[in-house]
Amino acid sequence: MSALKKLALSMSMLATGATAFAAEGGHEKASSLKGFLGLPVTNSILYSCIITVAIIALVRWLVATPKIVPSRGQAIVESAIDGLRGLYEPIVGKKAMPMAFPVLITLFIFIVFHNWSGLIPGVGTIGWGHDVDGHFHVTTPLVRPHTSELNGTIALALVSFGAWFIIVMRYAGPGILLFDLFGNKADKKELAPAMYWGLSGIFLIVGFIEVVSIFIRPVTLSMRLFGNVFGGENLLHAMHFLPPFYFLELLVGFVQGLVFTLLTAVYIGLICNHGDDHAHDDAHGHAPAKDAAH
Secondary structure, eight states: OHHHHHHHHHHHHHHTHHHHHTOTTOSSOOOSOOOBTTBOOOHHHHHHHHHHHHHHHHHHHHHSSOOSSOOHHHHHHHHHHHHHHHHHHHHHOTTTHHHHHHHHHHHHHHHHHHHHHTTSTTTTTSEEEEEETTEEEEEEESOOOGGGSHHHHHHHHHHHHHHHHHHHHHHTHHHHHHHHHHSOOSOGGGSOHHHHHHHHHHHHHHHHHHHHHHHHHHHHHHHHHHHHHHHHHHHHHHTTTOHHHHHHHHHHHHHHHHHHHHHHHHHHHHHHTHHHHHHHHHHHHHHHHHHHHO
8 A cells, every 4th residue: 555655646746746847938838727736737747647547546456455365456566566676676786776666667657658648549639729721730739648748758857867866865875976976996906006096087087077978867868758759659640540550659658668767777776786796796705715614
C-alpha cells in the first residue's frame, strides 16, 4: 500500500507542478481550461492526470490486496518491478538504489504509458481548430500526451536532473563529486612528479568540460525524448496509420522510456557506484590472501 501511495504522489507531481513550471512560452497551445490554484492547466496536464489515475487504478486492480502467494496480477507487477530492479541496480549501485529506484521506475512507467497513450484514436486529433481547404485542422487538442510536447519532456528532464543532484549529494557527497570531476585519478607513486602534476592540470580542464556536459544533460534528455515522439507522430500520419507502424511506435515508446531512465541511472552510478566497486574489489583482493593463509 505504501509503495502505491509513493507511486501516486510521484506521478501527481510529474503531471502537475513540474509541467506547469516548464510551461512558460512553450511548444504547445493551452486548451480553454482555466487555471487551477494559480497554475496554468493545459491539455497536456489534463491528460497527465488522466493517465496517472489510470495507471494507479490498473496497479490496484492487478494487485488488489497483496498476498504471500501472489495472484496472477500481483505476479505480473512483481515480475516487472524485479526485472527493472535487476536492470538498474548494477548501474546505480546497491548503496544508492533504495533512493534512486522509485524515481527511475516512476519515470519509466510515466513515459512509456504516455508514449503509448498517444496512439489511442482521438488523442491529439479532437479539439478546437478551423477549416483549411475544406478540411478541419485541429490547432488546440482537447488532450495531448505529456511526452508529445517540449514542455513536458523538459519537465521530465528537470525532475531527472534534480533527482540526480539530491541522490549524489546524499550518497556520495560534494567531496567525491568534486574529486570525480576535477581530481587526479592517476597513482602518484607510479608517475614522476612532473607528469603527475601535468596530469592534474589536464584533469582540471576536463573537469570544467564535464561540468558543462552535466548542465547540458537536461537539454539532451528532453530533446531526445521529444524528437523521437514527434518523429513517430509524423511517421504515423505519413503512413496513414498502418498497423505495422503502430507496432513500431509501441516498440519505440517502450525503448524511449527505457533509454531515458537508463541514462538517468548511468548519471547517478557514475558518481555513487564507486563504493560498490571498491567493496567488490576488496572482497576479491582479500580472498586469495585467506586461501594462502590456510
